[in-house]
Amino acid sequence: MMLNRRQFVAASAATGFGWPLLASAQAIDSAKILCGFPAGGTTDAVSRRVAEKLQSSGYAKVALVDNKAGAGGRIAVEELKRSPADGSVLLLTPAAMITLYPHIYTKLAYRIEDVTPVSTACRIVFGFGVGPGVPESVKNIKDYLAWAKAHPEGAMYGSPGAGSPPHFIGALLSKESGVDLRHVPYRGSAPGIQDLLGGQVGAMSSPIGDYLPHLKGGKLRLLATSGATRSRFTPDVQTYAEQGFKSLTMSEWYGFFMPGKASPETVQRAAAAIRAAVASPDVVEAFAGLGFEAGANTPAEMAKAVREENIAWGPIVKQVGFTPEN
Template sequence: MKSSPLLLLVLTAALAIPLQALGADELAATRIVVGYPPGGGADGLARAYAQAMSKTLRHPVIVENRPGAGGTLAAVAVKTAPADGTVLLLGNILTNVLAEFTYEKLPYDAKADFVPVGQAARLEIAMAVPPGSAARTVADYVAAAKADPDNASFASPAAGSLPHFFGLLLGRAAGVALMHVPYKGGAPMNMDLMAGRVPAAFSAASEFVQLHRTGRVRMLATSGDTRDAQTPDVPTFAEAGYPTVHGSSWLALFAPAGMRLETLARMAAAVEAASADPEVRGAIDNLNMEYPNVSLAAFGPQIEEERRRWGAIVKASGFKAD
């Protein structure tokens, strides 16, 4: 994949700016806008980054929660904010990739209105079944779904989420029509999964880790290229025989489009430094997430590749959120 000229300029500018200049106190504060309520994983990650970034930027970095509409309210707020380093968005693959294809009238253009500043964390997608399920492998679940099409279903935390489309991706790979059962959040979905009221569920692996370790659900596979460090006993989908069921979700910092290159370079350097901060790494571990694994120069092309890949999958599903 080729890096975009803009990202290469930003990377070059970041390397050319001395560390003391990166920390110049040019702004009163920077706000990281999070599209989810306080106390959740995105909020916790944002607060860890805010504290670490303030060390490099040498001014306060604060978190502002603007929950609603799957994160799109936060995206709209940042879209119209000054592109001067005072406001960043903690976006994700939903707000900055999938929403473009799931909403007919999205109030922002994810590609034109934002520029990536840096990946903050990754989340593998996992498949889990109830503890009493006869399915010990993904192949077992697929065989049961083919034998009983009326009960061939899977749950996800939300319609239009990445786990929703991962379930459809497995159905396509396995040659079986799977019915999607959407929930309003991971908590009610997990309650029904543990109780055996749904035969399987897809969600961020971080949602299942503790439940899997305590035997309250059984994870069958994760979506990364390698096994999730949090659950090394769980195979990847590729190892389970479904190599096309792969990919990751992520959380990342974005700036409003139009930011000056030197300002963008300063923000990118602060995010990169924060990603290596021991306290941020500890927060990522505590949230059962994965460390960021791409440079800024590679992250932009990755987003474009994901737009092509998931756009085709969403369009084939016919799903619309509005």
């Protein structure tokens, strides 16, 4: 359902945007990137890396990140909707805020039409990890499900938030396996990973970058990843599909948006700057350290992905039966 790696890499390699376009245009006095999550998180880190490049490239004389955290990223989208459409305000957000949330929140304060796709920045896959609360004999998803069935008191998994893609992966795993896995929502990945390390929660469904710092020391074990193929960051870890759960193949991109009334010329100029930023070797390396695959695409390609993924999320939400109230 999500933009796959081949499409993502192909889009990233496409030509048409670059530094020459920026050099011929006058820099904006001040630009800001809205980030719907707290400073210090992965979304914030991506925002700041690109902001640095927007300033140094000549897109803006000053480029800053404005953290509008809260409501699972919705506050930042609402702020973008109210912002001027002159290129001075962009939003970086995981795709779910735009593609998934309309299926979950009946009183969402924005519509897909209220934002204009500019370019993707990176892609992630999700992982299912366990910590000291689960025996070391558990090596893969089937081991975990057998253990969870035999120990229902410990059959809990955390996620970065209720209604997030990692939450849905865990919920689908529970439904398809027939094993009752209770969801523990956190306000972001960081507190969930801390509880996973401490044994307060046995398992976690989260972006794989959250686990990487803890895998080498053996503090956490990654049982599965959600990509169509194994992640280059964890090549020894099998995918869900390899372990018999093909419907759990899922990835997510982080993308830049502008207000819905932004002109094509304004969008194209920002897309050029973002494409150049994301292609910078230091940015590629920094993203890899977070478990992200760097990559940009065109506004048209991103708009197509938004439409297709919004349609694809509908039946998944219905199958899981999730509403914010439960």
